[in-house]
Amino acid sequence: MFTDILDDLCPGKPRGSIHDRVCKLNRFWNRLAHWEPVFSTTTGLASRLREFEEFFNLVDPQVAAWVGSQSEVIETLKKCPVSGINLVDDAYSGKVP
Numbered sequence: 709m710f711t712d713i714l715d716d717l718c719p720g721k722p723r724g725s726i727h728d729r730v731c732k733l734n735r736f737w738n739r740l741a742h743w744e745p746v747f748s749t750t751t752g753l754a755s756r757l758r759e760f761e762e763f764f765n766l767v768d769p770q771v772a773a774w775v776g777s778q779s780e781v782i783e784t785l786k787k788c789p790v791s792g793i794n795l796v797d798d799a800y801s802g803k804v805p
Contacts (some may be wrong), residue, residue: 718767729763758779 718726737757739746746753764772 710723721766726766729759731758733763753781753785 715723735776736759746756761772761776764775
């Protein structure tokens with residue numbers, strides 16, 4: 709059933725890469741849901757944000773644009789009082805700050 713959903717969601721795209729991305733995003737969501745740490749001073753949130761962005765672009769670039777326009781992640785992260793944490797990088801093109 710899950711593979712049918714992936715086929716409908718991303719027709720013509722390799723099922724394995726879609727499945728892997730969905731699993732990564734689900735693990736990340738689970739960490740957030742359980743208030744577990746999701747970034748460090750070396751990795752930041754940049755790679756997680758890129759993974760979300762890549763997934764939404766793979767599904768549909770219009771979906772990615774809409775998600776980016778609705779996102780408040782960048783604005784929220786800019787308010788982080790902890791200095792020196794690599795929260796985002798220039799490769800993330802979500803909502804333009």
